[in-house]
Amino acid sequence: MKNVAIIHEWLATYAGSERVVEQMLREYPDSDLYAVADILPAEERKFLRGKVPTTTFIQKLPFLRKFLRHYLPLMPMAVEQWDLSGYDVVLSSNHAVAKGVICGPDQLHVSYVHTPIRYAWDFQAQYLRESNLSWGIRSMLTRSMLHYVRLWDKLSSSRVDAYIANSHFIARRIQKCYGRTATVIHPPVDVDAFAPRFDKEDYYIAASRLVPYKRVDLIVEAFRQMPHRKLVVVGDGPMFKSLQANCPANVELLGYVPHDRMSKLMQGAKAFVFAAEEDFGITPVEAQACATPVIAYGRGGSLETVVEGVTGCFFEEQSSRSIVAAVDAFEREYRHYDLAATRRHAEGFRPERFRQELGDFIAKEWSKFDASRRHKTIQSNPNTHPRSILSADQRPVIIDDQIGMTVS
Known part of the structure; x- marks a missing residue:
């Protein structure tokens, strides 16, 4: 294995999938980076390690920063335009279209899948509902576009030689959507950025982007029903104003806070409350790195x-009633939690572990791929390497496929 290309969808912010790319670049420092578009702010580019990604024609489209995701229907064609013929290994970081790049028969394509395209597959109904697109002409156009994306996504899934999923939950979605098996390698989490604290204060914390599927509204409603317990909510997003307009006295909405304050709030909290059905979910691991137990929806990652x-507990429904019951149960069992064990569990998700597992997996896949390629090359040249079989009476027979003769 010599040359490696790393393919990422788009670079717009330093979030979960970009942290994966960061570790890919550390594992393969001589690799080249490709992205559909690059609008990453200057202050967030450090993780690229000085690399300037090769982009597509989408980079030149108007109002890119505002309408990037609106260009999704063009992205399948965009990723198919790259000439990747000079690479032995193509490693794609995929949650939309990256896995659809075109490779040759002598190139190994490994795709690390954060998720199949959520809004084109099993989250389509939720996406349409939350976007007010359940009815009307715009709904029909959007459904048609998603149908096209789904067909292309399924078709392009065969271009991948080996799949990696970021969780067993996503491995099951890959099997369901593409009919392919995937090896699970959990994403890297920078646990060292979150120091543990064992003397907790009497408040709970929720932290995420305030968008509908995170279900922070359910957490706020649950704590409205528990006025004797305090909740701190960290994060900004489209739902901030609606939550603020009807926020109970025992819930504090902080909006965006810098990392240092965020980590201190996480360290001091009695527990972290998490109501989303996530593909993996990095923030709950960060909470556990602070020795803070997690009360989470018992689905997904x-x-x-x-x-x-040991490190937290689950609630079974995305409802305020279920969250209240889980918090009550947690309070009853809190004295039995080993906060040091919670921190130790989080340390199992370190970036070093991710790089080791990723490097080992790709080395193993390349070894199998290269051996198979060489074997097939030998088989395709029978004049140089004639085949030996046994005849009906068990005498060895040499078959020369080029001239069609046998010699016993």
């Missing part, structure tokens, strides 16, 4: 990052 009864 949370089942793989939280150990029930």
Whole structure:
């Protein structure tokens, strides 16, 4: 294995998938980086390690920063235009279109999948509902576009030689959507950026972008029903004003806060409350790195990052009633939690672990791929390497496929 290309969808912010790319670049420092578009702010570019990504024609489209995601229907064609023929290994970081790049038969394509395109597959109904697109002409146009994206997504899934999923939950979605198996390698989490604290204060914390599927509104409503308990909510987004307009006295909405303050709030909290069905969910791991237990919705990636009864507990429904019951249960069992064990569990998600598992997986896949390629090359040249079989009476027979003769 010599040359490696790393493919990412788009560079707009330093978030979960970009942290994966950061570790890919550390594991393969001589690799080249490709992205559909690059609008990453200057202050967030450090993780690229000085690399300037090769982009597509979408980079030149108007109002890119505002309408980037509106250009999604053009992205399948965009990623197919790159000439990647000079690379032995293509490693794609995929949550939309990156896995659809075109590779040759002598190139190994490994795709690390954060998720199949959520809003084109099993989250389509939720996406349309939350975007007010359930009915009307705009709904029909959007459904048609998503149908096209879904067809292309399924078709392009065959271009990948080996899949990696960021969780067992996503591995099951890959099997469902693409009919392919995937090896699970959990994403890297910078646990060292969150120091543990074992003397907790009497408040709970929720932290995420305030968008509908995170279900922070349910957490706020649950604490409205528990006025004797305090909740701190960290994060900004489209739902901030609506939450602020009807916020109970025992809930404090802080909006965006810098990392230092965020980590201090996480360290001091009695527990972190998480109501989303996430593909993996980095923030609950960061909370556990602070030795803060997690009360999470028992679906999706949370089942793989939280150990029930050891580092947190689960609630079964996305409802305020279910959250209240889980908080009450947590309060009853709180004295039995080993906060040091919570921190130790989080340390299992370190970036070093991710790089080791990723490097080992790709080395193994390349070894199998290269051996298969060489074997097929030998098989395609029978004049140089004639085939030996046994005849009906068990005498060895040499077959020369080029001239069609046998010699016993």
